[in-house]
Amino acid sequence: MLSYILRRIVATLPVMAIVALFVFSLLYIAPGDPAVVIAGDQASPEDVERIRQGLGLDRPFLIQFGSWVWRILHGDLGTSIFTNLPVSTMIGQRLGPTLSLMIITLLLTIVIAVPLGVVAAWKAGSLIDRAIMGFAVFGFSLPVFVVGYVLAYVFALELEWLPVQGYTPLTEGLWPWLQNLILPSIALGCVYIALIARITRATMLEVLQQDYIRTARAKGLGQGGILFIHALKNAAVPIVTVIGIGIALLIGGAVVTESVFAIPGLGRLTIDAILRRDYPVIQGIVLLFSFVYVLVNLMIDVIYTLVDPRIRY
Amino acid sequence: MSQSLLSIEDLHVSFSTRRGMVEAVRGVTLAVEAGEMLGLVGESGSGKSVTGFATTRLLDTAGRVTAGKILFRGQDVTKLRGDDLRQLQGAAMSMIFQNPRAALNPIRAIGLQIADAILTHKRISKDAARAEALDLLRAVQIRDPEQRMNAYPHELSGGMCQRVMIAIAISCNPALLIADEPTTGLDVTTQKVVMDLLADIAAARGMATILITHDLGLAARYCRRIAVMEHGRIVEEASPKTLFGAPRHAYTKRLVAASPTATSRIEDLVTAEEWERHAAVVSNARPPAAHGTPPLLEVRKLAKRFDQGSAAVADFSMTMAGGESVGLVGESGSGKSTTSRMICRLIDPSEGDIVFEGQSIGHVASRDFHRSRFRKDIQMVFQDPNESLNPRFTAFDCIAHPLMRLAGLRAGKELWQRVEECAERVGLPLDLLPRFPHQLSGGQKARVGIARAIACRPRLLVLDEPTAALDVSVQAVVLQLLDRLRRENDIALLFVSHDLNVVRMLCDRTIVLRNGGIVEQGESRALFDNPKTDYTRKLVEAIPHFESGPAMATAL
Numbered sequence: 001m002l003s004y005i006l007r008r009i010v011a012t013l014p015v016m017a018i019v020a021l022f023v024f025s026l027l028y029i030a031p032g033d034p035a036v037v038i039a040g041d042q043a044s045p046e047d048v049e050r051i052r053q054g055l056g057l058d059r060p061f062l063i064q065f066g067s068w069v070w071r072i073l074h075g076d077l078g079t080s081i082f083t084n085l086p087v088s089t090m091i092g093q094r095l096g097p098t099l100s101l102m103i104i105t106l107l108l109t110i111v112i113a114v115p116l117g118v119v120a121a122w123k124a125g126s127l128i129d130r131a132i133m134g135f136a137v138f139g140f141s142l143p144v145f146v147v148g149y150v151l152a153y154v155f156a157l158e159l160e161w162l163p164v165q166g167y168t169p170l171t172e173g174l175w176p177w178l179q180n181l182i183l184p185s186i187a188l189g190c191v192y193i194a195l196i197a198r199i200t201r202a203t204m205l206e207v208l209q210q211d212y213i214r215t216a217r218a219k220g221l222g223q224g225g226i227l228f229i230h231a232l233k234n235a236a237v238p239i240v241t242v243i244g245i246g247i248a249l250l251i252g253g254a255v256v257t258e259s260v261f262a263i264p265g266l267g268r269l270t271i272d273a274i275l276r277r278d279y280p281v282i283q284g285i286v287l288l289f290s291f292v293y294v295l296v297n298l299m300i301d302v303i304y305t306l307v308d309p310r311i312r313y
Numbered sequence: 314m315s316q317s318l319l320s321i322e323d324l325h326v327s328f329s330t331r332r333g334m335v336e337a338v339r340g341v342t343l344a345v346e347a348g349e350m351l352g353l354v355g356e357s358g359s360g361k362s363v364t365g366f367a368t369t370r371l372l373d374t375a376g377r378v379t380a381g382k383i384l385f386r387g388q389d390v391t392k393l394r395g396d397d398l399r400q401l402q403g404a405a406m407s408m409i410f411q412n413p414r415a416a417l418n419p420i421r422a423i424g425l426q427i428a429d430a431i432l433t434h435k436r437i438s439k440d441a442a443r444a445e446a447l448d449l450l451r452a453v454q455i456r457d458p459e460q461r462m463n464a465y466p467h468e469l470s471g472g473m474c475q476r477v478m479i480a481i482a483i484s485c486n487p488a489l490l491i492a493d494e495p496t497t498g499l500d501v502t503t504q505k506v507v508m509d510l511l512a513d514i515a516a517a518r519g520m521a522t523i524l525i526t527h528d529l530g531l532a533a534r535y536c537r538r539i540a541v542m543e544h545g546r547i548v549e550e551a552s553p554k555t556l557f558g559a560p561r562h563a564y565t566k567r568l569v570a571a572s573p574t575a576t577s578r579i580e581d582l583v584t585a586e587e588w589e590r591h592a593a594v595v596s597n598a599r600p601p602a603a604h605g606t607p608p609l610l611e612v613r614k615l616a617k618r619f620d621q622g623s624a625a626v627a628d629f630s631m632t633m634a635g636g637e638s639v640g641l642v643g644e645s646g647s648g649k650s651t652t653s654r655m656i657c658r659l660i661d662p663s664e665g666d667i668v669f670e671g672q673s674i675g676h677v678a679s680r681d682f683h684r685s686r687f688r689k690d691i692q693m694v695f696q697d698p699n700e701s702l703n704p705r706f707t708a709f710d711c712i713a714h715p716l717m718r719l720a721g722l723r724a725g726k727e728l729w730q731r732v733e734e735c736a737e738r739v740g741l742p743l744d745l746l747p748r749f750p751h752q753l754s755g756g757q758k759a760r761v762g763i764a765r766a767i768a769c770r771p772r773l774l775v776l777d778e779p780t781a782a783l784d785v786s787v788q789a790v791v792l793q794l795l796d797r798l799r800r801e802n803d804i805a806l807l808f809v810s811h812d813l814n815v816v817r818m819l820c821d822r823t824i825v826l827r828n829g830g831i832v833e834q835g836e837s838r839a840l841f842d843n844p845k846t847d848y849t850r851k852l853v854e855a856i857p858h859f860e861s862g863p864a865m866a867t868a869l
Contacts, residue, residue, distance in 0.1 A: 211415040217371055218410075219430040219481060220403035229429075230418050308420050309465045 005302065012294045019290040020072070023283045024065050038081060038277055051081070072287070078280035082273075087284040090269065097167045098265035100177065101257065102250050105185040105192065106243075113193040114239065117200020118227055124205060132197060139194030144253050148187035148260035155183060165262035180263070188257040192246050199242045203235035210234070236307045244300040251289050316387055317344040318521050319368065319489055324381035326360070326367050326545075337363045337376070339545035347488065350515060350522040352532030352553075355542035356568070356784035357755065361525045364542070365491045367391070368523075369408045370398055385489070404434045407482040411494035413474035417466040423477045424450075424462030430484045449480040454510060471645070472503035476510065483514060490515065493525045498781075500644040500811055501855040508535055527784060529572045530857035533557065541565050571789040573814035575841070575858055579796050582789035582818075607671045608632040609805050610656070610773055615665035615675075617651050617829075625651045626829040629665070635772060638799055638806040640820035640837060642813060642852065648829035650777055653809045657693045657775045658682040669773070689719040689769035696778040698758035702750040708761045709746040712736065712768050719769045735764040739794055756787035760794070767798060774798075775807045780815065792819055813856055817841050825849050 027034045035052035036043070043051075052058055056067070071078065077087035120132040156164040162183055168176040207213065208231055216230045258267035266285060273281035304311045326338040338360040345351050355361040366372045368383050370390060383390040385406060393401060410416040418426055427446035428439070435442070443462070450458035453476040466474055475495060482490055492511065496504035512535050515522045526532050532539050533553035540550040541564065549562040560566045571582050615629040626648040633639055641649045655662045658679050667675035669687050677685055692715075695701035702711055712732045713724075722728045733743055741760040750758055759779065766774055776795070780788040796819060799806050810816050816823055817837050824834040825848065833846050844850040 211410060211412060212418040214371055215410065215416045215478070215481070216418070216429070218369060218403055218408045220399045220401070220433045221429060222399065222433075225429070225433075230421070234418065234420055310419060310467050 001305070004305075005298070008298050008301065012298065015294055016291065019294075020069060020287065021065065023286045023290070024068055026283065026286070027279050028061065034279075038279060040277065077284040077287070080273075080278050080281050082276045082278045082281075087280050090281060091266065091284055091288060094264060094266045094269045096169060096265075097263045098254055098258070098267060100167075100170065100181055101184055101188065101254055101263065101265060102247075104178070104181045105189045105250060106247075108185050109189045109192045109196060109246075110243065112189075113196035114200050114232075116193075116197040117239075118204055118232060120197065120201040121204030121208060122223070122227055124201075129201075133201070136194040136197050139190045142190060144187055144190070144256045145260050147190050148184065148257060151183045151187055152261070167263045167265070180261075184257045184261045184263060187260065188250065188253045191253070192249060195246060195249075196239065196242060200235065200239050203238045204231055207231045207235045233307060237304055237311075240300055240303050240307070244296050247296050248293055251292075317384075318347040318386065319343075319345040319523075320384045321364070321368065322382045322384065324364065324367060324383060325379045326363050326372065326376055327379045328373070328376045330375070336379075337545055338367065340381070341542070341545070341547055343540060343547065343550075345489065345521050345523060347521050348515075348519045349538070350512065350524060350536045352536035352539035353523055353525045353542060354527065354529055354532050354539055354568075356527055356786060358544075359542040360545035361542045362493050363545075365408065365493050365523060365525050369402060369406055369491055371402075371408065400434070403430050403482075403487075404485040405487055406489045406491070407485070407487040408491045408493065409475070409478045409482045409495050411497050413478045413495075414466050414469075414471055416478055417474055419466055422463045422465060423469070427477065427481050427484055430481045434485045445484070446480070449484055450477075452483070452514070453477070453480045455480075470503075471499050472507055475499065475507050479507075479511060479514065483518065483520070486518060487520060489521045489523070491523045491525065494527070495524070496531070497527070501813065502644060502851055504531070505855040505857075528857065529557075529568060529785075530574070534857040541568065567786060571785045573785075573789075573812070573818055575814065575817070575856070577814070577818060579793055579818050582793065607668075609635045609637075609670060610807075611668040612656060613666045613668070615652065615655060615667065616663050617648070617655060617660070618663045624663075624829050626655070628830060629826075630831075631824060631834075633773070633805050633807065635805055636799060636803040637822070638796075638808060638820045640816035640823040641807060641809045641826060642811065642816055642823060643826035643832075644811065644852075646828070647826040649809050649826050651829075652826070653693075653775050653777055653807060656773075656807065657691055658685075658688075659693070683718070689715070690772045692766040692769065692771040692774055694762050694766045694774060694776040694779045697782045698755060698762045699750070699782065701762060702758060704750055707747050707749055708736075708741070708753065708757075708764075711761050712746075712764045715765060715768045731768065735768045736760075738767065738798070739764045740790075754787075755783050756790065759783055759787070759791050763791070763794065763798075767802070767804065770802070771804060773805045773807065775809070777809045778811070779808075781810070781812070788815070795819065813841060813852060825852070 027037070033048075035048045035055070035057050038055070039048045039051050056064055068078075075088065077091070079086055080090060083090065116132050120129045123129045152164055155161050163180055167180050170177045204227075213226060213230060216226045221230070254265065255267035255270055257263070258265045259271060266288075269281065270285050272278070273285065321341055321343040324338055324341045325336065327334045327336050341360070341364050343351075343353075343364075353361045353364065363372070363376065366376070367378055368385075368390060370393070372378075378391045381391075385401070390401065417423065424443060424446050427449055428442040431437070431442040431445050432439070437445075447458055447462060450461060455461050455473060455476055461469070466477075469477070495511065496507050499507065508531065511522070514520070524532060524536055529539075533556070537552060538550065539553055539556055540547045541556070541562070542548065543564045549556065549560065549565045556565060557569055560569050573582065610631075610633040612629060612631045615626060616624055617626040618624045629648075629652055631639070641653060643649045651660070654660045656667060658667070658674060658677065661679045662675055665675060666673055669691065672687070674682070674685065674687055682688055706714070709732055712735050713728055716722045716728060716731055717724070720731075722731065732746065736743055736746060739760040741757060741764055745753060745757060750761070753761065762779070779795070780791050783791060792815060795806060798804055806819070808816060808820055820837050822835065823837045823840050825832045825840070825846075827848050833840065833844065833849050840849065841853055844853055
């Protein structure tokens with residue numbers, strides 16, 4: 001098992017290398033002279049030249065790429081053009097809120113979506129099933145920002161149960177931290193809950209048709225035991241896969257959610273960086289997200305082996 | 314009159330389908346006494362399994378008991394609800410199923426699966442349940458029970474899985490066990506071991522058993538009383554001896570005739586008028602091959618090794634003449650399917666050579682073989698007609714496809730003619746050609762599979778258990794068809810099967826395989842009548858026969 005994980009980590013190296021090459025090329029894929037692009041519309045020719053020299057853009061592409069990779073391997077993601085702060089520091093400051101948002105959303109989603117899917121599959125064709133699936137279609141169809149604004153209006157402005165916007169770090173207490181995350185998590189999780197509820201229902205329906213479920217019934221097992229001990233674990237592999245794929249979805253959604261709820265996270269930083277053409281920051285964030293995604297995939301593969309004894313690597 | 318353990322009175326079961334309600338069981342009346350083993354025999358769709366499932370209340374949600382009573386110890390099972398029902402299921406009444414590997418949860422250790430059943434019905438600790446599960450594994454004669462407790466179903470053989478199922482079923486000492494095709498899909502030798510075990514356990518624990526099976530021979534060997542079902546009704550109920558000696562009902566007669574025995578010939582399996590047509594062709598038998606012509610197929614020292622582990626097949630040599638039929642028999646894992654696939658050039662041999670009509674084809678990579686001119690000469694009929702036909706291809710497409718790919722025909726009149734000709738040769742009604750596989754019956758699908766295989770007029774047909782998934786009456790017709798094709802078109806048949814009775818009838822010669830090597834070979838009848846090795850003798854003896862009076866006595 002350990003050797004498998006090690007092999008997998010080694011196998012991710014080429015993936016990360018390709019991602020890095022792509023991320024680095026971003027600047028060059030964009031049309032025009034990179035230095036002019038970075039400097040912006042109002043820059044004087046001197047400014048452009050200064051940026052070109054400062055970033056080493058006058059050197060050949062491969063050498064630039066090489067030295068960039070070398071610096072990253074040493075933990076140096078570069079310096080923001082706009083704030084002149086190291087990119088790693090800027091990301092570090094913004095990581096907390098985004099990570100909090102994603103973890104809470106993930107937990108919320110699993111806690112809500114999986115039971116909904118199980119119940120829908122168990123009562124397939126009934127009114128409950130249709131209500132749940134109707135809700136799922138609804139969740140799919142609503143954009144994050146619409147849900148976000150409606151939630152903020154109802155629960156924050158009208159009912160005043162929760163704060164409208166902002167973020168409080170966990171260090172200032174669990175409840176203040178959670179308070180600020182509940183609405184954004186629901187908004188962000190909507191699509192995700194719908195997706196996972198549907199997948200859970202579909203996989204559970206398939207599993208419930210299997211012969212071993214009939215055996216479980218023949219043994220006299222109760223409905224709960226059948227659903228959760230015998231069926232859900234067998235349905236877990238596809239569900240876990242979709243949860244993993246969904247993390248990519250979350251990353252995209254976090255950018256919008258953070259804007260709606262004014263959370264000072266990586267999503268906001270990304271938007272700001274794009275608007276300011278702050279290429280070192282953009283590169284750093286994209287690289288980080290790719291890395292997280294590769295890591296999540298590795299975790300999913302490890303979870304497979306824990307769930308299903310037939311899967312061996 | 315003393316009360317029976319189970320008495321089913323005028324049971325009707327219906328299923329709601331897209332085409333409306335379908336009545337699967339139409340008035341079954343049946344009684345089972347404590348401790349007896351009753352055989353419930355019939356072909357697929359006869360309602361025998363549905364009767365079993367209705368009794369244990371395991372019918373699909375689409376199925377419903379519409380009339381009648383199922384009295385178990387005087388209590389109507391059909392009216393039980395909730396906890397009352399659960400106290401019955403797995404405790405007083407339990408069930409084992411066909412395809413034991415699928416019937417066990419693939420990701421739960423078998424020890425836990427047995428303990429589940431115990432813990433559901435007894436108020437004991439988990440450790441005590443585990444100890445009981447271990448005892449049960451011993452009772453069903455599983456070797457190294459301590460280690461097997463933590464094994465998963467995929468780590469066990471089919472026979473072992475069925476033993477685990479038996480352990481689960483007997484865990485709470487039920488008064489009635491319903492065994493639904495418990496050994497279908499298992500090897501004959503495994504079948505014998507599992508059935509003997511089941512019979513012994515039932516006798517030792519005084520458990521009544523209903524053996525649901527399509528195999529008359531099996532029921533005859535283990536049951537004192539057999540009920541024959543057709544179209545949801547019981548048509549005849551008698552002792553095995555009367556059933557086989559003097560069947561009264563027309564359906565029983567047909568079923569008895571279609572079941573191959575040690576002495577039956579292909580012509581015995583079907584009715585006289587069908588045989589007339591057949592016999593006309595037999596008369597123009599082919600002349601013996603001229604001396605010195607090379608054999609159709611020559612296999613030299615074939616071996617196959619998969620990535621790890623020992624050889625699946627080693628040192629396999631054989632020859633076949635045109636129009637000859639050779640049987641390849643052995644238990645699962647003996648390498649018979651691997652060998653047949655190598656000869657078909659679907660997988661590559663690791664060593665050795667295959668010579669077809671004097672040309673070496675063993676070294677053509679299997680993935681390039683479709684371009685070889687011999688592809689159309691060697692064709693295969695696969696085991697399960699349900700799985701081996703593309704569900705999105707009509708019967709016409711299935712048959713036309715090889716003609717277009719291998720014979721170079723274009724869509725048009727000629728293709729139509731050829732497809733219709735193939736369909737006629739296999740006895741497939743032409744109006745079925747536009748249908749998709751799910752709209753055809755099992756026998757019709759088997760015919761499509763054979764029509765596809767003979768479409769390009771092959772010289773060698775490799776058949777991998779072509780009738781294993783079929784009812785005996787359909788099997789009889791398919792076997793007759795294959796025999797006719799061989800005689801009419803001089804097609805050589807390599808017939809892979811675990812059903813020795815069928816091989817004995819259909820094949821001139823038989824090769825017995827074990828662990829990838831040839832154990833024995835020779836002329837079929839001589840080989841089966843006088844096996845020279847213990848292994849072949851064991852295989853032959855494991856076949857359940859109607860005539861086996863002594864075997865019946867020992868089993869009871």
